[in-house]
Amino acid sequence: MRHSRVVVTRFGGPEVLQVVEEEVPEPGAGEVRVRVLAAGVSLPDVMMREGIHPEHHQPPFTPGWDLVGVVDGLGAGVTGFAPGQVVAAVPIIGAYAEYVCLPQAELVDVPPGLDAAEAVSLGLNYVTAWQMLHRAARVQPGQRILVHGASGGVGSALLQLGRLAGATMYGTCSAHAAEVVRGEGATPIDYAQQDFVQEMRKLPGGGVDVVFDSVGGAHIWRSRRALRRGGKVVAFGLTGSLRGGRVAGGKPHRLRGLAMFGLSLAASRLLPGNRHVVPYSIQWMKRHHPDWFAADLRALLELLREGRIRPIVAQRFAITEARQAQELLGRGRVVGKIVLVGRPAPSKTGDETQRT
Numbered sequence: 001m002r003h004s005r006v007v008v009t010r011f012g013g014p015e016v017l018q019v020v021e022e023e024v025p026e027p028g029a030g031e032v033r034v035r036v037l038a039a040g041v042s043l044p045d046v047m048m049r050e051g052i053h054p055e056h057h058q059p060p061f062t063p064g065w066d067l068v069g070v071v072d073g074l075g076a077g078v079t080g081f082a083p084g085q086v087v088a089a090v091p092i093i094g095a096y097a098e099y100v101c102l103p104q105a106e107l108v109d110v111p112p113g114l115d116a117a118e119a120v121s122l123g124l125n126y127v128t129a130w131q132m133l134h135r136a137a138r139v140q141p142g143q144r145i146l147v148h149g150a151s152g153g154v155g156s157a158l159l160q161l162g163r164l165a166g167a168t169m170y171g172t173c174s175a176h177a178a179e180v181v182r183g184e185g186a187t188p189i190d191y192a193q194q195d196f197v198q199e200m201r202k203l204p205g206g207g208v209d210v211v212f213d214s215v216g217g218a219h220i221w222r223s224r225r226a227l228r229r230g231g232k233v234v235a236f237g238l239t240g241s242l243r244g245g246r247v248a249g250g251k252p253h254r255l256r257g258l259a260m261f262g263l264s265l266a267a268s269r270l271l272p273g274n275r276h277v278v279p280y281s282i283q284w285m286k287r288h289h290p291d292w293f294a295a296d297l298r299a300l301l302e303l304l305r306e307g308r309i310r311p312i313v314a315q316r317f318a319i320t321e322a323r324q325a326q327e328l329l330g331r332g333r334v335v336g337k338i339v340l341v342g343r344p345a346p347s348k349t350g351d352e353t354q355r356t
Contacts, residue, residue, distance in 0.1 A: 006096035006322040007060045011051035017323045027075035027101045034069035037116035039095035041325045041338040042124050055283050057093055064095025066123025068116045078104050086110040090123045096322050098342050108297050111305040117339040121311035122300045128282050129157035130296050132234045136280050141166030143209040146226055151177035153337040158212055159184035160309045172196050177335055200226035227275045236280040312336025
């Protein structure tokens with residue numbers, strides 16, 4: 001049996017993404033073959049395609065940080081999984097494929113009845129948001145938080161989880177996304193018309209307790225100015241570098257951004273005011289605390305099952321339309337998560353009731 005897989009043929013723009021047709025892979029010892037129902041599309045995918053993400057892989061490789069799928073085959077020695085079981089994983093690469101083989105330790109069971117596109121949003125976006133809120137910033141009820149890019153995949157996750165945590169929330173966004181941000185319980189700040197530093201300094205105490213900064217570079221320094229005394233900036237991205245599906249300035253731009261981040265981190269420890277910059281990396285967390293990672297993903301899947309969170313799916317594309325999906329992400333102003341969906345199995349029914 002053959003399947004489709006997306007390959008980054010060389011570093012570059014969306015045009016370097018090609019679809020290849022090949023035989024379905026066979027699981028090795030300790031591996032599970034998964035038929036992909038949904039794979040997430042994210043900025044880290046774009047940065048890896050450009051060759052400027054810290055998680056560096058040489059072409060050719062298949063992108064895709066997170067997936068939800070159905071167990072399709074078992075390698076020797078695998079226990080605890082059965083064909084037809086729905087699972088989630090965050091393999092970091094490889095999810096843009098109709099079938100993928102993964103070590104069984106990567107897989108987390110998905111409760112029945114969930115929408116696969118919503119469930120896959122938890123893998124990268126919501127785990128990132130959860131860990132930043134509860135493990136990096138340790139947000140407490142009543143604290144004030146500011147979320148940059150509040151209508152995006154991670155931003156909307158931060159707002160939903162921040163509301164559950166009892167935080168008072170503010171979010172920067174475009175004017176067209178203001179109602180979405182307001183609907184998540186936050187006060188929207190139009191980044192084109194309002195200065196978020198001035199707006200936050202009007203608050204009692206002169207700022208917020210935590211800023212979640214996905215923009216990076218010099219923007220981190222501005223985020224620090226929006227803090228009250230004792231506050232934290234949690235820095236986790238470089239979305240400010242994205243222009244038209246490409247990372248503007250390429251590798252030199254990223255290096256400047258990283259240098260600015262390092263300067264901000266050092267200055268936050270030396271300057272008065274007790275306002276700190278805290279870095280967050282999901283791949284570092286996954287590798288160094290895999291037990292935390294699995295526990296956090298299970299907790300989020302339970303919240304989704306209970307209806308306490310509701311991921312925003314911006315648009316669904318076929319896996320073979322990965323180029324169009326990344327082009328849409330690159331144009332910006334995407335509200336929620338872009339998802340690639342797999343083709344239905346031609347001869348399987350019954351257990352696989354997840355909607356794609």
